[in-house]
Amino acid sequence: MSTLRHLETNDYYPVLHVVNEWWGGRPVAGILLRVFFEHFRSTSFVIEQDGAIQGFLIGFRSQTNPVHAYIHAVGIDPRNRGQGMGRHLYEHFFTVVSRLGCSEVFSITSPVNKGSIAFHTQMGFEILPGDAEIDGIAVTSNYDGRGGARVLFRRHLASETKEDEVL
Template identity: 45%
Template sequence: MKLRYIETEDCGAILEVASDWWGSNYSSDMFSKWFINHFRETCLLAEENGKMIGFIMGFLSQTKPDEAYIRIVMVDPAWRGKGVGRALYEKFFKNTEVLGRNTIRCVTAPRKKDSITFHARLGFSIEPQEQEIDGIPTCLNYDGRGGNRVVFKKLLHN
């Protein structure tokens, strides 16, 4: 498996697979050339024999100078459970650490139990919230559009 930066010419291929890999309709402005032009160092793609098998997209916080945020990660369903996601996260951690960040944040939906378990295995902790869904601390209306999310935090150094 090869990890590399996402390039602007990869945007079309990402758009083509995003909904299938996500399991429902998925579209995002992040899958665009402008996002890659501005956040290239925190956007990585995994390939096997020249075929895209996963990607991670994030950015460095402008407001919190010690933090980076992982916005989206997708892995080809045929490659899940084979270390692709872990490799992408670990490379993201290294890249953001070099760029002076020590805290990584990301979210997932409370119904995505496999994602919650995966993040815990990578050393993320769940941020406390006033509410819980199915016993999991959950930020209600996280995105301002009604989306509830489990909020994760990982310190690269203690």
């Protein structure tokens, strides 16, 4: 049976060890800084079974605009995809940040990550307008300052939450 819990600092190296593989060999470990594991624990989560991490979500409430939340990174072990783990992590995050007063959640992905684009739109995110288009998808050019285009997402949160208990 899988368990949902808060992300912990000691999850950093186990996640770092698998994340590139989980993202199809793309070099993404660099976006997962240890500070996320130390300082965003109340809004970041892990799904594990028998002590093995099956998936994670790193997110936080904006300090600049407290009604906004941001999902920074999500990973699901490819052997566990299609079982609703990603949906469960996102819905739990929505519940937690909604209770903190957030009304919108933002996220980004690379335009080559078609699975992520499909997942976000299925989860009710809208693709925000950009300054260019790749494969028919609006993108923002040079979003991260290193020349890479990104797809920007926003989802409005309902004022009521579904879960009775929140970690």
